[in-house]
Amino acid sequence: MTPPRPAWGTAAATGLAALLLYVLTLAPTTGFWDASEYIATAHILGIPHPPGNPFFVVLARSWSILLAPTGLSVAVRINLLAAVTSALSVFFLVLVAHRLLAVVYGDGWQARLGAALSGWMGATAFTVWHQSTLNEKVYTVSVLVIAAVSWLALRWRDRRDEPGSERLLLVAVFVLALGSTNHLMSVLPVPALAVLVLASRPTVLLRPQFLTRGVLLVLVGLSLSFVLPVRAAQDPVINEGDPTCDGVAEAAVAVYTLGRAGCPALSANLTREQYQKPPLDQRMAPFGHQVTNWFQYFDWQWSRGIDPSERPGTARLPFTVLFGLLGLAGLWVALRADAVAFAYLGVLAGTLTLGLVYYLNFKYGYSLAPEVTDPGLHEVRERDYFFLGGFLLWGVLAGMGLTGAWQTLAGLTRSDRPHRLTAPVLLLALVPVVLNAPWAARNGDWAARDWAWNLLMSVEPYGVLFTNGDNDTFPLWYLQEVEGIRRDVTVVVGQYLFTSWYPEQLREWTAPDRQRSYDATGASAVARELHPAPLTPPREPIVALSPAEMDAIGSVRLDRPITVSFSEVAVQYPEGTVLTRGQQLALAIVHDSYDERPVYFATRAGLMNELGLARWGVRQGLVVKLDLRPPSAPEPEGLVRAGEGVGGAVVALPRSLRLVEEVYRYRGLEGRTLWQDRATLNIPWSFYFMYLQLADAARRAGHPTGQVQELDDAALAYEVLARGGARGMSRR
Numbered sequence: 001m002t003p004p005r006p007a008w009g010t011a012a013a014t015g016l017a018a019l020l021l022y023v024l025t026l027a028p029t030t031g032f033w034d035a036s037e038y039i040a041t042a043h044i045l046g047i048p049h050p051p052g053n054p055f056f057v058v059l060a061r062s063w064s065i066l067l068a069p070t071g072l073s074v075a076v077r078i079n080l081l082a083a084v085t086s087a088l089s090v091f092f093l094v095l096v097a098h099r100l101l102a103v104v105y106g107d108g109w110q111a112r113l114g115a116a117l118s119g120w121m122g123a124t125a126f127t128v129w130h131q132s133t134l135n136e137k138v139y140t141v142s143v144l145v146i147a148a149v150s151w152l153a154l155r156w157r158d159r160r161d162e163p164g165s166e167r168l169l170l171v172a173v174f175v176l177a178l179g180s181t182n183h184l185m186s187v188l189p190v191p192a193l194a195v196l197v198l199a200s201r202p203t204v205l206l207r208p209q210f211l212t213r214g215v216l217l218v219l220v221g222l223s224l225s226f227v228l229p230v231r232a233a234q235d236p237v238i239n240e241g242d243p244t245c246d247g248v249a250e251a252a253v254a255v256y257t258l259g260r261a262g263c264p265a266l267s268a269n270l271t272r273e274q275y276q277k278p279p280l281d282q283r284m285a286p287f288g289h290q291v292t293n294w295f296q297y298f299d300w301q302w303s304r305g306i307d308p309s310e311r312p313g314t315a316r317l318p319f320t321v322l323f324g325l326l327g328l329a330g331l332w333v334a335l336r337a338d339a340v341a342f343a344y345l346g347v348l349a350g351t352l353t354l355g356l357v358y359y360l361n362f363k364y365g366y367s368l369a370p371e372v373t374d375p376g377l378h379e380v381r382e383r384d385y386f387f388l389g390g391f392l393l394w395g396v397l398a399g400m401g402l403t404g405a406w407q408t409l410a411g412l413t414r415s416d417r418p419h420r421l422t423a424p425v426l427l428l429a430l431v432p433v434v435l436n437a438p439w440a441a442r443n444g445d446w447a448a449r450d451w452a453w454n455l456l457m458s459v460e461p462y463g464v465l466f467t468n469g470d471n472d473t474f475p476l477w478y479l480q481e482v483e484g485i486r487r488d489v490t491v492v493v494g495q496y497l498f499t500s501w502y503p504e505q506l507r508e509w510t511a512p513d514r515q516r517s518y519d520a521t522g523a524s525a526v527a528r529e530l531h532p533a534p535l536t537p538p539r540e541p542i543v544a545l546s547p548a549e550m551d552a553i554g555s556v557r558l559d560r561p562i563t564v565s566f567s568e569v570a571v572q573y574p575e576g577t578v579l580t581r582g583q584q585l586a587l588a589i590v591h592d593s594y595d596e597r598p599v600y601f602a603t604r605a606g607l608m609n610e611l612g613l614a615r616w617g618v619r620q621g622l623v624v625k626l627d628l629r630p631p632s633a634p635e636p637e638g639l640v641r642a643g644e645g646v647g648g649a650v651v652a653l654p655r656s657l658r659l660v661e662e663v664y665r666y667r668g669l670e671g672r673t674l675w676q677d678r679a680t681l682n683i684p685w686s687f688y689f690m691y692l693q694l695a696d697a698a699r700r701a702g703h704p705t706g707q708v709q710e711l712d713d714a715a716l717a718y719e720v721l722a723r724g725g726a727r728g729m730s731r732r
Contacts, residue, residue: 003158004102006095010112011119015091018123018132021433022083025441027134029075029449030482032680033381035136036448036474037238039078040481045231046238050272054227055182056138074482075449078135085140086123086132086392092147093396094119099154101400103337105407110419114406117429118330118399124432125395126304127297127384129440130676136385138183143389145179145186148172150348153193154341157200166210169197173214177221185389188356192348199340225255229266237481237509242501243269265501274499277361284363285377293365294357297384298324301391303435319431326428327394329401345397352390360386366679381471381679395432402428439676446667451683452479454664455602456486457527458621461518461535463598464490464542464589465623468606471680488518490542490597492589494607497582503543503550506589510541526662530655538596543589555580567594567628571612583610590626599626603686604649619651621659622690640697647689651697660694675721684722691715 030036034048041048042060060078067077098115105111122128131140149172156168172193179186197205204210229245245251245263253262259270268274278284285293303319331349335342364378372378384391406425410418452475459465467473473493479485490510496502508514515537520528543550558577563570564587573579579587586607590599600623601608608614608624617624618639627650629635638654675684695711 004099004107007098007112007115010098010116011091011094014094014116014119015087017120018090019083019087021123022086022132025133025443026076026083027079027442027445029073029446030475030478031134031136032448032471032475032677033136034474035134036478038135038138039075040478041238042078043074043482044236044238046236047228047232047240047243049240050269050274052228052241052243052269053138053182054224055178056141058224058227059141079133082135082140083132085144086128089144089147089392090119090123092151093122093392095151096154097396097400100334100337100341101403104333110407114400114403117402117426118396121399121429121432122392122395124436125301125391126436126440127301127388128392128395129436131385131388133442139185139385139388142179142183142185143392145175146189146389148175149189149193153196153344157196157340160201166204169204170213170217174217174221177218178224181222181224188351188389189348191351192344195347196340196344199343219256222255225270226251228269229263238477239505241265241269241274242505280358280361284361287358289364289369290357290362293362293368294353294387296365296368297387300384302432304439305435305437323398326398326401329404330397330399333400333404349390349393352387352393356387356390399429402426438674444668447669447683448475449479450665450667452476453485454622456489457523457663458623458659459489459600460598461531462488462538463600464492464593465600465602466492466494466586466607467602468682469495472602472682485522487516494582494586497585500551503585504547507541507543512537512539524663526658530658540592540596542593542597544592545588550585553581553584564591566591568630569616569628573612587611594628600624617649619649619656619693621656622686640701642693642696646692646696649693651693653697653701656694672721681722684718688715688718688722691718
């Protein structure tokens with residue numbers, strides 16, 4: 001049978017429809033977690049966290065330059081890359097769906113409509129939609145690789161008897177190799193591709209010319225990883241892992257052995273050594289739980305807006321079962337069309353689900369297994385984005401299954417126009433777009449960007465700011481590197497102090513010849529008043545230890561009490577205290593910086609408390625300033641101690657009120673009724689605790705009742721949001 005002609009127009013129209021949806025719901029700026037890191041590294045050609053994702057960084061930087069004449073912000077340009085790559089993935093999978101539907105039901109308008117609806121259902125699955133409106137990860141590029149390879153594989157199968165058809169396979173091989181330098185998710189079609197080739201024409205793998213060209217294309221594709229040591233040697237501001245090499249040969253060994261030998265720094269980066277994942281036979285949670293965690297995410301895909309509970313619940317279950325069955329029906333349609341194509345899609349679906357569950361070996365799900373009370377045994381956030389490709393594919397399969405059901409109903413109907421009469425069943429394709437919209441759309445969400453603005457504007461010039469983790473650190477990197485705001489502030493990620501490369505980079509970038517100067521031009525008038533310029537830059541880096549001395553630091557258990565002196569006070573650590581490498585380096589930074597630089601922490605809890613410094617913390621808006629005054633020293637004007645019921649914090653009240661009322665920005669918070677990412681609830685909670693302490697301090701300082709009430713109201717509103725309520729937000 002002659003294969004149907006590709007439905008280029010249908011695929012293009014569906015891809016454009018998906019793109020329009022993504023653009024209408026596109027994030028207007030950066031976001032929490034890795035979005036800010038990837039936008040910033042794309043903008044400066046930096047190196048993000050291992051494995052470094054060189055293909056993404058180069059692609060995103062090139063894309064951003066091409067879109068620069070549009071006047072769009074850098075963040076919007078990079079977010080559009082996620083939207084476009086997802087839309088292109090839909091384009092290719094619509095071609096796949098049409099290829100199979102047309103064989104079973106004929107190449108008419110019904111097959112084209114069914115293919116379009118299949119693509120739309122995949123495009124509007126919750127995780128697919130959510131990841132396509134903000135460049136939170138590199139995975140939309142990898143999903144494009146999966147979709148393109150799937151189309152190339154089926155196209156080769158249809159044309160395998162034609163001279164030169166092997167070129168389609170060679171293109172697929174090159175795309176896979178190139179995609180691997182974006183993320184290893186890109187190589188997930190390999191098992192399915194191998195099955196398709198072996199079932200269609202295995203002799204092609206024995207042709208010397210094909211093998212030679214294939215090997216050369218793989219080498220060329222992998223060569224993009226050379227970007228990592230070349231760029232690392234140029235010392236960009238964001239240079240995670242610092243994968244520098246002594247020479248080209250050493251780097252080549254690391255690149256072409258996929259990090260198993262050669263340049264140690266590059267090998268560690270490519271193999272993600274920093275994360276120390278155990279062998280696969282050592283499960284980080286029971287495999288049954290890991291499968292349940294995947295089902296939790298599958299349960300979200302078709303009706304996320306129903307029952308906002310994070311656990312799999314009964315309210316969404318009918319839709320989950322329905323779309324699960326429709327996906328199976330789609331595989332049945334594929335089997336009827338082409339047994340080999342069915343094998344390809346079946347193996348691909350298995351790889352992207354159970355295969356990936358086994359390989360990823362996650363800890364207990366972020367919002368599952370409440371009986372496991374140790375947070376360290378849970379993932380730090382929801383990981384549904386890892387299954388992005390599988391959810392897109394299943395949505396397309398569900399669309400094919402829906403088309404098959406429609407065709408079956410039409411065949412049972414006694415009518416002159418059976419397909420038109422039974423067409424209402426196709427309205428099921430609209431269920432995901434309707435029920436996922438509140439959770440998937442990101443338009444109007446400025447929360448991460450303004451969070452970063454608020455923190456940086458709270459810090460005095462040349463300050464050192466210790467943050468809690470990457471979700472509240474990367475937005476600060478974005479603001480500094482992309483928008484050029486408060487580059488004088490040294491942001492210290494406590495988690496990264498455990499590495500060798502990060503403390504050394506902090507030392508280098510804060511040395512007098514590299515310390516970036518304080519620039520108040522991007523700040524508001526009040527912020528400029530609070531932080532007047534010009535100021536003399538610090539004369540020393542934030543830590544005096546040499547790289548060798550820092551490398552020699554490891555975790556210790558004290559065999560005797562020690563006292564560490566800071567300025568005019570001292571902190572005692574009793575015998576038996578365990579001081580980790582990160583804590584010791586943080587103490588060294590505080591000790592060496594305090595006389596020249598103001599030191600801040602994002603919260604009194606966490607690192608500040610672990611170091612025994614919380615008693616000297618003074619709330620200054622959202623941040624806590626370290627104020628190392630001895631008890632006998634006079635208290636500066638404007639400090640008010642809040643009551644023990646709200647933590648007993650000392651509050652720099654006048655300064656904090658000016659920050660809150662005249663400097664801070666609240667876009668994406670005011671009027672907000674839903675905080676989608678439960679793992680970043682520390683953000684609204686931070687606002688809640690700030691307003692709670694400000695209200696109590698203002699009450700104790702005798703401020704007008706109306707002002708105190710406004711602060712109390714703001715605290716209540718943030719508490720409602722942080723607890724998942726539907727009450728609108730207001731800063732007053």
